[in-house]
Amino acid sequence: MTMLSGLHLARFNSLPLPRKGTKRKGTLVNKLYACLASGNCFKPWLAMHQLGQAFDLILVDVLKGEQKTPDYLNINPLGVVPYLETDAGFGIGESNAMLWFLAEDSPLMPSDRSERAEALQWMFFEQSKLEPFISPARFFTTILPEQRNDREADIAAWQASAEVGLFRLDAHLSGRKFMLKTGYSIADIAIFGYVHVLNEAGLSRNDYPAISRWIDDVTETDGFRPLAELGRTTGKAA
Numbered sequence: 001m002t003m004l005s006g007l008h009l010a011r012f013n014s015l016p017l018p019r020k021g022t023k024r025k026g027t028l029v030n031k032l033y034a035c036l037a038s039g040n041c042f043k044p045w046l047a048m049h050q051l052g053q054a055f056d057l058i059l060v061d062v063l064k065g066e067q068k069t070p071d072y073l074n075i076n077p078l079g080v081v082p083y084l085e086t087d088a089g090f091g092i093g094e095s096n097a098m099l100w101f102l103a104e105d106s107p108l109m110p111s112d113r114s115e116r117a118e119a120l121q122w123m124f125f126e127q128s129k130l131e132p133f134i135s136p137a138r139f140f141t142t143i144l145p146e147q148r149n150d151r152e153a154d155i156a157a158w159q160a161s162a163e164v165g166l167f168r169l170d171a172h173l174s175g176r177k178f179m180l181k182t183g184y185s186i187a188d189i190a191i192f193g194y195v196h197v198l199n200e201a202g203l204s205r206n207d208y209p210a211i212s213r214w215i216d217d218v219t220e221t222d223g224f225r226p227l228a229e230l231g232r233t234t235g236k237a238a
């Protein structure tokens, strides 16, 4: 098992659920490189918890620039987190691609072709209409609030752009319990990553009643773990 110096590693050993067609190779387990508080890092972390998949977690402190060190760039040349070294022996960047890999042949992946296409539609929507705006607005509002005053105009622009996507999402969820009509899936996890912390981006859940109801429903799904727990556990998962 590789360990980057200065980075913190924890192993989660929940009991793996049977996954059709997927065999562990030797002792390899998925290894997730992640930073605290990140909605993107939260997505694969939550999916692996909900699927009961064992994984190693390596914390990368992006505020200290650990994602740009030679050791980390050797693992992920893009220099961002999350990054997943898979139990199948290859690496994946992009949180939503990780979800796709992790959920294969599991209850989180829709079995129907059209539902899989719709899942992808919403996962791309999340990366183009939500995450690029909620994430930086949240970063400069909540994660690094000392820069909030300098970034006031940017924050307002990000919030305005996020609102367009959020109103579209709210309309969609006003007719459905979860993102897909077949039930809870990786589309929910992808959207949930940043949407559930929209308040931390200076937006209000009260403006989005269907989203607000859906956030509560997602937190009730089997095996749900909150973002605040990412990185808090240093040994075996409960």
Ligand SMILES: N[C@@H](CCC(=O)N[C@@H](CS)C(=O)NCC(=O)O)C(=O)O
Pocket (backbone or CB within 6 Å): 035, 038, 039, 040, 041, 062, 067, 079, 080, 081, 082, 093, 094, 095, 096, 127
């Ligand atoms: N679209 C990517 C976004 C990856 C990303 O930008 N990650 C942030 C943390 S959420 C990061 O590593 N930032 C540090 C940097 O860009 O140097 C994903 O979904 O995984």
